[in-house]
Amino acid sequence: MTQEKSNRQLRKDRKQREATHRRLTTIGLISLGAVFLSFVFIYQAARPQKAVITPEAVERPEGEGLALGDPNAPIKIDVFEDFQCPACKQFTESVESRVLSELVKTGQAYYVFHQYPFLDRNSITKESHQAASASMCASEQGKFWEYHDVLFANWNGENQGAFNDARLKEFAKSLELDASAFSACLDEDRYADAVEADFNLGNEMGVSGTPSVFVNGKMVNPGFIPSYEDIAAAIAEAQN
DSSP: OOHHHHHHHHHHHHHHHHHHHHHHHHHHHHHHHHHHHHHHHHHHHHSOOOOOOOOOOOOOOOEETTEESOTTSSEEEEEEEOTTOHHHHHHIIIIIHHHIIIIITTTSEEEEEEEOOOTTTTOSSOHHHHHHHHHHHHHHTTOHHHHHHHHHHTOOSTTSSTTOHHHHHHHHHHTTOOHHHHHHHHHTTTTHHHHHHHHHHHHHHTOOSSSEEEETTEESSTTSOOOHHHHHHHHHHHHO
């Protein structure tokens, strides 16, 4: 064998060893990632959870599904929220009830909730999506708003296991929903398309964070949590 052929063989052998090393490294990383994902899901499911907080029932205007009030009202309020969003929790507790009692119940506005689960887009646990899906499964049994309240009452940080599947099913039991039907709905991700459609609608309307509130299609106080006064002023402007 000539020196040139010997060198070529050595280079070929080295490349084969490097390719084998890369394959083994890739397989190792994939295996490690799978183990890590399994650990995360097992840990989230097994960690001790606080008792479910079931808030007192809230009186709301009549509605259907995720909408409240008269669909023929002159003003439409669209609200985009993520159940993991602390600002959404604040909006629900401090602003929403007044909007519903003073602006929706009186017939001035029609109020529509939209899912915008964006806080888990880079997370493995997908708790925003699962919470949104669970609320839709509760809506299937006529309890969207009650489940909405339970989710916010039990908020405990973002992607920390507060809204894992086992916990979401416990929330359903606390509201005396049909547990079997709810579990089947959640497990098959029955409303994935509806949740994604809401999310895409929010993007089309210019949502970049939550809560985002629109009055007749115009965003109210972008970048901030809209106050009752902000929403009332937007309605007054839309009426003129």
